Amino acid sequence: MKYLISVLVGAMSYGILSTIVVLAYGKGYQLGEVVGTQLLTGCILAWLLAVYTKVKENRKQKSRGIPAAATQRVSTALTWKHRLLLMLAGAPTMLTGLLYYQSLRYIPASLAIILLFQFTWISVLIQAVSKRQRPDKITLLTLLLLFGGTLLAAGILDQGAAHFNMLGLTLGLLSAVSYSMFIIFSGKAVPAAHPAYRSAWMITGGFVLLCILFPPTFIFNGLLWGQLLLYGFLLGLFGAFIPPVLFAIGVPHIGGGMAGILGAAELPVAVLLSSFVLHEHVSWLQWTGVIIVLIGVVLPELYKLRWKNTRVITS
Template sequence: MKYLISVLIGAMSYGILSTIVVLAYGQGYKLGEVVGTQLLIGCILAWLLALYTKLRENRKQRHSAGTAVPSKPAATRLTWKHRVLLMMAGAPTVITGLLYYQSLRYIPASLAIILLFQFTWISVLIQAVSKRQRPDKITILTLILLFGGTLLAAGILNQGAAEFNLLGLMLGLLSAVSYSMFIIFSGKAVPSAHPAYRSAWMVTGGLLLLFILFPPYFLFNGLLWGQLLLFGFLLGLFGAFIPPLLFAIGVPHIGGGMAGIIGAVELPVAVLMSSFVLQEHVSLLQWTGVVLVLLGVVLPELYKLRWRNNQAVSSSSV
């Protein structure tokens, strides 16, 4: 249960980010300042965790060296090649954040998170094209649910597509494409390394890329020591530190399928926050769409779990 709660809290943390960003925009802060402060705080927290992890490992090694108890096999030792790979794998998170946060300037936060959630079918499409495999029936049903749910949740059916800013819609969809690429690449980047070190190097790579795209003038012009620091701390804590840490703790114990199901809670949390904190109107029809999108996310994972259980029962009965 504690591992389930760990993943649940991590996903809920992601869900509040859009609301914090909109509030920061309301105070006049710009995209580079908001994302830059978030990644800076997240990078500091990630390296503090990596340092703590290193100290714990050294303490355990000294303890095991003084006893007859063999220590556990060490995780992959990072070379500079590994570090560069991890920093490159962290780049799509920055692109995702920039696209997603910029879309919040043009469209409601409740719509932006729904567009970001299109990464589910975009990931399926990318893998189907790369592997040259047609999606199975459950995947096709999932895509139908996601598409129909998105139309309802976005309010397109009752307001019309013309009511929304086209640039905001494009930015939201591009953030979903970028997030899909992150999911694909991040899982392949030195997976045997310790999660704390992987997270620290990935955030570092993202921070370096961001500072190239948006020079960090806020570090020197005094903006950092105002409300920007508070917004950046909240975004760094709930976006770049807590979720990766809690996912690293919980996912290995509950499995990726169950983590995918629980992770879908990010969507209703984001819509609820935008409704209650930002006072954005979310109709009953839109909530119906949110439920359909959640079903589209959960359905394939439940199907996989059922299939694995049936396989396990069949194996035990043989």
Template structure:
């Protein structure tokens, strides 16, 4: 149960971000300032945890070997090639933050998170294209359910398409593509490394990219000591630090399928907060669309769960 709760809380943390970003925009802060301070906070917290982890490994090595100056293989095992690979794998998450947060300037947060969740079917198409395999019947039904739920949740059936900002829609979909690529690359980048060090180096890569695109002048002109520090800390804590740790704790114990289902809790949390905190209108039909999207995310795993008893019965025969 604690591992299920861990993954659930990690997803809930992600669901908080869009509301904080809209509030930061309301105070006049820019995209570069918001994303830069988020990644800077995550960078500092992640490397603080990495240092603490290394200190614990040193103490454990001292206790086991009795050597007053032990060397720790886990940290040293990451060569510069590995570190650069992890930094490169972390850059798509920075790009996701940039385009997703930029979409919030044009469209409501409740719509932006729905567009981001299109990574579910985009990821399926990318995987199918890379493996040159057609999606099976269950996956096709899943894509139809996801698409129908998206139309309802976005309010297309109620409002039509005339009221939507095309620039916001474009950036929202780009965020979904970028997030799909992040999932694809991050899982293949030095998977044998300690998750703490992996997270720290991936955040380093994202931070470097954002600082190149948006030079952090706010670190030197005094802007960082304003409310920007508070927004950056909250975004870094709930977006770049807490979820990776909670996922690293829970996912290995409950599996990727259940993790995907629990990870979808980000969607209703984001929509609910946009309604309660930002006073965005979310109709009953849109909530029905959100439920359909969640069903679409869960459908493949529900199908697998249904097939397991049949497989066990056949094996007994």
């Protein structure tokens, strides 16, 4: 149960981000400052965890009577090639944050999170094209549910597409594409490395790229030591630190299928906070669309679990 809860809490943490970003925008902070403080605090927290993990590994190895030199080699198994690959794999994380947070300037947070959730069918499409495989029936049904649910949840059917800012819609969809690329790249980048080291180097890569695009002047002009630090800390904690750590703890024990189902908790949390904290109007028709989107997310995973159980029983 504790592993299920850890993954669930990690997914819910992601749902908090959009509300914090909108509140930060309300205080006059800019995109580069918001994302920059998030990655800066997330990077610091990730490296603190990596150092703690390294010290813990060293103590464990020493307790077994392994020489100090051998302990050091075990703790620093990543080569610079591996580190560079992880930093490159972390770049889509930064890009997703930029696109997603910028979309919040033009469209409601409840709509932005729904657009981000389109990564589910975009990932399927990318995989189908790359592997040259036609999606099966359950996948096609899932895509149909996701598309129909999105139309309802976005409010397009009851308000019309012209009601929304097209730039915001485009940025939201591009954030879904970027997040899909992150999922693909992160799963292939040095999978044998310890999760603490992987997350630290990936966040570092995203922060370095962000500093190139948006020079971190907020660090030196004193802006960081105002309310920006609070918003950045919360974003780094709930976006760049807690979810990766909790997923690393829980996913190996509950499996990717169940993790995918629990990961859908991000959507209702974001919509609920948008409604109650930001006072955005969410109609019952939109809530119906959210439920349909959630069904579309969990349907293929439930189908896989049932298929596996059927195979076990028949064998």
